[in-house]
Amino acid sequence: MRNRLFRISIVAFPIFCVGVFLYMTYFNAAYDHPGKYVYKTRCAQCHGDNGEGTQSLVPPLADADMLKQHLDSLPAWLIRGMNTHIIVNGKLYEQTMYPIYMSEVEMANLLNYLAADMVHVNKYYKADSMLIIMKEYGQTGL
């Protein structure tokens, strides 16, 4: 009996390990940057999976001149929301983005992801500096 159990576990254990390995590889491939997870869950429904925007309603983020020039302002835009006429890559947008709250760590991850993957600027944001901005805008961090 013990012998049989031993033999079963000799086969089952490597299969289990391969399963865990495949799962982790897939998970990493899907969210290779922690900020990508924030983007996919908090922004992509409006701005598109790849930041392409939604027709004439939601502006793009990928290679968007506005975001590229003012990436530092993003925490303020998200905390306050945005409800004004803006011109992104030469096109007018005039819808509302309601305020979006997140922790300072998520905010830093998000900005680092956007900097690297969407607007291609060489910038790095830390959570403590995000917290300072968030406090300035009345959000104490979550």
Ligand code: HEC
């Ligand atoms: C419910 C839909 C919605 C969600 C969710 C959303 N946005 Fe927006 N966003 C908009 C709209 C609409 C505008 C245009 C606002 C205006 O015209 O004043 C906008 C504008 C912007 C702008 C300025 C314009 C540009 O393209 O540079 C940035 C940057 C931005 N959003 C980033 C984000 C990020 C980052 C997230 C996720 C944390 C996010 N948005 C989530 C709808 C959304």
